Amino acid sequence: MPLHAENFQVYPEALGPGTEVGTWRVMERLGVGGFGAVYRVEDMARPGEFYALKLALRPGDERAEREVTLLMVKAVHPNVVRFHACGRWPHPQTGYLYFVMDWVAGxxxxxxxxxxxxxxxxxxxxxxxxxxxxxxxxxxxxxxxxxxxxxxxxxxxxxxxxxxxxxxxxxxxxxxxxxxxxxxxxxxxxxxxxxxxxxxxxxxxxxxxxxxxxxxxxxxxxxxxxxxxxxxxxxxxxxxxxxxxxxxxxxxxxxxxxxxxxxxxxxxxxxxxxxxxxxxxxxxxxxxxxxxxxxxxxxxxxxxxxxxxxxxxxxxxxxxxxxxxxxxxxxxxxxTYSGTPPAPRLVIAPALPFVRRPDRRDVVELGQEPPVEAPPVHQRLRSPVLVVAVLLVGVVGLAAWGMLLLEGGVAPDAKVPSPPSNVVTRPAPLREVAPVEALPEAVPATAPPMVEATGVAAAPLAALTKEDAPVMKESMPSASALKKVGMKALGVAGACLNLACSGPQVRPAPPPEECPPGALEAMKELGIELGDAQVFVFDVIKGEPHVITVREGNAIVRLGDEWKGLRGGGLLYGKLHLADRVYGRFTWLRTGQGRTYPVCIELLSSSRERGLERKPGSDADSAIIWTTGRANPVDHFE
Structure with missing residues (x-):
């Protein structure tokens, strides 16, 4: 017995087999979307011919009317589903709009x-x-x-x-x-x-x-x-x-x-x-x-x-x-890696020694074979910051020397012993700095070529006041003059150091925050224990770790597979907060198998301090940080 709409309340998304919509009989429902339901129907005038009928979920739906216009007039093409008929049901004027198309078996x-x-x-x-x-x-x-x-x-x-x-x-x-x-x-x-x-x-x-x-x-x-x-x-x-x-x-x-x-x-x-x-x-x-x-x-x-x-x-x-x-x-x-190209690498200039390597004229002992000749060096000191640093070092050194003379460390008229006749003097060798291994976040680099010694500019005597002008005695400055010059130099040095130490104005640290709902249960399910910090790396990075520039806002980092319940690693999604350090709070985890869990994980530095250190060159709106650190599960964000 055919089913007619007047016999029951109409639910467009749930028509049963046998329901008659116009001249079409419903065979089965193919699917339901946000605006319509699609059914496979049979043409009652031609039994055995099947079509697809789409029925609007709301009367007077403008979207259904637009789709009819598109399929009937605008979007006619051999590779677009073909339109056949349309109408309204159950009432021909106020009912739900429907239209009939090819049923594509595929x-x-x-x-x-x-x-x-x-x-x-x-x-x-x-x-x-x-x-x-x-x-x-x-x-x-x-x-x-x-x-x-x-x-x-x-x-x-x-x-x-x-x-x-x-x-x-x-x-x-x-x-x-x-x-x-x-x-x-x-x-x-x-x-x-x-x-x-x-x-x-x-x-x-x-x-x-x-x-x-x-x-x-x-x-x-x-x-x-x-x-x-x-x-x-x-x-x-x-x-x-x-x-x-x-x-x-x-x-x-x-x-x-x-x-x-x-x-x-x-x-x-x-x-x-x-x-x-x-x-x-x-x-x-x-x-x-x-x-x-x-x-x-x-x-x-x-x-x-x-x-x-x-x-x-x-x-x-x-x-x-x-x-x-x-x-x-x-x-x-x-x-297990991202296709995002890495950010441009920040090249940190190495420390520049200001003494050139010995050449063939710098012979330690007469008659000894000279050292291997160093290649010619064409680098020159161009950075204004380094020039100021050189001046500062020179002025501080001059001040220290004067204070040393004043305190009696070296008498102005003391005799300096001459070197043996068979030895030619040369600049003292440079002291070694801390090796790379002593810096936990350093990237090994080849030693830079040495640069030639650069003289330190000094003010001419005419620029000095009468009070500051040194009194020459046997080509050596007096103790009182050296003291005054030394104190002024230390004052200037202190002012320069104060200027150098003033960093960018940063935002306050983020306030305490609770974990997202279900995070602690999800971490327990994954075998992620509180305080069990594991290595992470920013997902935009390929190759060896280095420094990158980040801004406040959304971020993604990649985890290793050290956590016993997390096979194949995963991605952490969260936010970075710029303050005295860069604080990371991550609240979603996507596993390598594609599943997503709420989590509560903060970022630690490699030395397990909360937050990541801001490297030199950071400013109020961005921070230069190391690409790796520790992801630490917590029960709340401090």
Whole structure:
């Protein structure tokens, strides 16, 4: 017996099989979204012909009306789902809007990639056709605005890709429906520029992001990344603020770096689609299609004919040992490193000795073989800061010498013993400084070339007052004059040192803060014990540790796998606070297996002090820090 709407209350998202909507009979529900429910229906006038019917969840929904306009007029294309009919139900004037489309018997892009496991050539050809469809749609002013794998169906009959679900689509000249800063959509497929706009304009009346063709192509790149690797480049399960940070700032590992079967040319196309700046991506779908076809044409055929993944043959279960093997792919593991390029390295100038190496004229004893001649040196002292330091050292030395003479350390008329006749005097050798190993955060470096001795400029006598002018006696200054000059020099030195010690004005340390809900329980589950600090490294760093510049705000650091319940390491998401030190408070952990947990972890320096030391060169808005330290689990933030 057919079911009629007048016999029961209507729930558009829950129509049972046999329900009649116009001339269509519901067979099964295919899915429910935020604005409509989709059913597979049969044409009652032509039994055995099946279609897809989308029913709005609210009467008078403007989005459903816009989708009808798009599919019926604006977005007509061979690779876009075909429109057939529309109406209102259960009342022809006030009922819920519905429309009927082709029922595409096929799989979403990511499911097709994993269940069919096509070769890379077939994938490139399918995505290339989607790119051409977008080129035509964008040329007509149409924006899909919700591109994702589930909205790209691969038809089983002929392998053709079909774009579906224009529920939040838009077209040039359409009226504004919502007043949101950015259009509705799926967060982990948003473009970096839309995220930046949202962050800069959230809450501002009238601020609206204009969706561009490059936004659709970025989302297509995310979908292609998912198909090739089995992973999304930006984990969808992250909290929204952390997900926004990853989209805006983090570069995912290239597909070829962890699915080694991926042709390098295809991997490069995907990474260009995911570029942070829209001008660095393919501007049109036609250019993307050309790039894909060129990659296939000029690449090695054996690489493009390989299937996306390796097959993992699973035998029958213990209950059914004779069952036929089940085929499923071996999903590549997510890499344990970031693809974000490292920040520019800060090169710290080494200490400069002001005595040149001995040359062939500096012979220790007459008749002895001279030392190996040093190469010519062309470096000169150019930094004003170092010049001031040299002057300061000279003035302080002069003062100390005068005070020493005054106290009787050396009599003005004392005789200095002459060296033996067979020895030529030379400058005293430099004392060694503390070795690199004595500095816990030092980076070994090769010894710099020596520079030639640089004279210290001194004020001419005419510039001195009568009181300061020294009285010459046997070419030696008097004790009283030396005392005065020494005291003035020490005063100047003290003033210079005071100036040098005045650092940037920094913010106060962050106030105490409780851990996020569930953090202590999650850490216990992961085997992370309070006070068990483990090594971390900032995720933007590759290679050996060094110093980087950071600012206050969101940050990501990478953990090792020392914690017994955390295999394969993980990523910590949190914030940095700039004060007398750089304090890090991290409240989310993403494991190497992709699971997310609330945590309560603060950063310690390598010497286990709370916060990271601000290196010289830091200012009020940024800090130079070492890239490694200790991640310390706590039960609250002090």
């Amino acid at each position: 799989r979403p892009l990511d499911t097709w990639a994993e269940e069919v496991n096509p070769n890379f050539r077939e994938l490139a050809q399918a995505v290339g056709k989607v790119a051409l469809a977008f080129h035509a749609l964008h040329g007509a002013g149409v924006r899909h605005r919700d591109v994702k794998p589930v909205h790209i169906l691969i038809r089983e009959a002929d392998g053709e890709p079909v774009l579906i679900d224009f529920g939040i689509g838009d077209y040039a000249g359409a009226a504004t429906i919502t007043e949101q800063t950015v259009p509705p959509g799926t967060v982990h497929l948003r473009s970096p520029e839309s995220v930046r706009f949202h962050r800069a304009n959230h809450g501002r009346p009238g601020a609206r992001y204009e969706h561009q063709p490059t936004d659709d192509l970025f989302a297509l790149g995310v979908s292609l990344y998912r198909a090739v690797t089995g992973h999304y480049p930006f984990p969808p399960h992250l909290p929204p603020d952390m997900l926004y940070l990853a989209i805006e700032a983090q570069t995912p590992p290239t597909p070829a770096d962890f699915n080694r079967r991926t042709p390098r040319a295809l991997s490069d196309v995907i990474m260009r689609l995911l570029a942070k700046q829209p001008q660095e991506r393919y501007p049109t779908g036609a250019e993307l299609h050309a790039a894909l076809m060129a990659a296939v044409s000029f690449g090695k055929s054996v690489a493009w004919e390989a299937s996306l993944f390796e097959w993992d043959e699973k035998q029958g279960t213990e209950l059914e040992p004779s069952a036929a093997p089940r085929r499923r792919i071996r999903r590549p593991e997510w890499p």
